[in-house]
Amino acid sequence: MILLSFVSFLCTLAVSAAVIRWLGKRSVEYGEGMPQRFHVGEVPRLGGLALLIGVVASWLLGVWRTQAGDPGLLRLGSWVLLWIAVLLPAALGGIAEDMTQRLSVRYRLLLTLLSGGLAVWLLNLRLPRLELPWLDVLLHQAPWLGVGIVLLAIAGLPHAFNIIDGYNGLAGMVALIVCLALAHVCLQVGDRALGALLVCTAAATGGFLVWNYPRGMLFAGDGGAYIWGLVIAVASLSLVQRNPDVSPWFPMLLLIYPVWETVFSIYRKTVRGVSPGVADALHFHQLIYRRIVRGVFHDDESRRVLMRNNRTSPYLWGFTLLTVVPAVLFWNNTPLLMAFCGLFVISYVMAYFAIVRFKVPRWLRH
Secondary structure: OHHHHHHHHHHHHHOOOHHHHHOOOOOOOOOOOOOOOOOOOOOOOHHHHHHHHHHHHHHHHOOOOOHHOOOOOOOOOOOHHHHHHHHHHHHHHHHHHHOOOOOHHHHHHHHHHHHHHHHHHHOOOOOOOHHHHHHHHHHOOOHHHHHHHHHHHHHHHHHHHHHHHOOOOOOOOOOHHHHHHHHHHHHHHOOHHHHHHHHHHHHHHHHHHHHHHHOOOOOOOHHHHHHHHHHHHHHHHHHHHHHOOOOHHHHHHHOHHHHHHHHHHHHHHHOOOOOOOOOOOOOOOHHHHHOOOOOOOOOOOOHHHHHHHHHHHHHHHHHHHHHHHHHHHOOOOHHHHHHHHHHHHHHHHHHHHHHHHHHHHHHHHO
16 A cells, blocks of 8 residues: 555656646636636646546556555455546546636536446445435435435535635645545455555645645646545445445545535525526635735735735644544544534534624634
8 A cells, every 4th residue: 555655646746747847838827817816827727637647557556466466455456447437537527627728617517427427337336324214214215316415426526626626735635634534444444445545545635735735836726626526425435335334424524624615605606696606706715815814925926925825725724624533533423423514514604704794813813
C-alpha cells in the first residue's frame, strides 16, 4: 500500500508540474465576472487531469502486483478496472469543461449519472440498509429505491465537491481527510483492497496540494472535484454494502459538510427564484472569505488576494474535522451518527445566518 500511494503521489506531483509548465498559458481564461473567482491572473484548472493520471496509474500498478503474487495482500483484482470504467465518464467530462468551459451543467450532470449507472451495472452497487426499520423494510420490498439512492449519491457528490472548491486547499484537504477516514474504517473491518484505493486517492490529492496550497499555482477544476466526489461516493457505498458492521450513517456524517452545502444552496436559490445551476457568491466559504477573514495589506494585488484566499480554507478544515472525528470514533453507532448529523445541520444554519447578519464573535475575526 505504501508503494502504491508513493507512486500515486509522485505521478500527480509530476503531471501537475507539467500542466503548470506547458499547459498553463493554453488554459481557457476564467472570466473576470465569474462570482466564484477569488484570484488574480490566469491559473490552469487542469488539476483533475493530474489527479486522474495519478489515481489510475497507482490502481493499475496494484492490479499488476496482485497478478504477480500480491505481496501486500491487497487483492486488487480485475474488478479495479471496472472502477476505472465507472470513474472515466464523469472525470473526462469535468476535464473537458475545464479545457473549454463550454459543457453545460446539464451535460455534466448526465455524465455523472452515467458513471452512477455504470456503478450500479458493473459493480452491482446497492444500498442494502439505512438502519431505520421502516425504511429498511421499504428498501427490501422495493429494491429500486436503493438503486435510486445510489444514483443520486454518485451523481450528486461530485457536484457537491465542485461547490466547495472555491479556495486554495479547501476541497482538496476535505477530500484528503475524508479518504483517510474511510480508509481507516476499511482497515478496521479488514477491507484492505478498498482501503488501498482510498489511500492512493489521498496520496494523489497530496501531490496536487503541493501546487495548490498555499501557492495557488494549479486548481482542481471540475475534473478534480468530480474525481474526488465519484471515488468517495462509490467507496462509501461499497464499504456499507460489503461490511454489515459499518453504519450507513458513517459516510453520511463524514460527508455532511459538502452534502448540506449543496442542499442548502439549492434551497436558498429556489427561495430567491434562481435556478440551482446558476453560480453565486453566497456559499458558506465565500461568506467566511468576505466577513470573517481579515484584510491583508500588501502592495502587490495578486499577493494580497492570494494571502487572504489561503486564510479562508483553515476555517473550513476545522469545520470538517468537527464531523470527521465523531464519524471515525462512532462508525458503527447509528443513533449517535444521526444525532451528530442533526447537530451539524443546526450549527451550519445558525452560523450561516450569524455571518449574514454580521453577528460573528470577535475572536473568529482574529
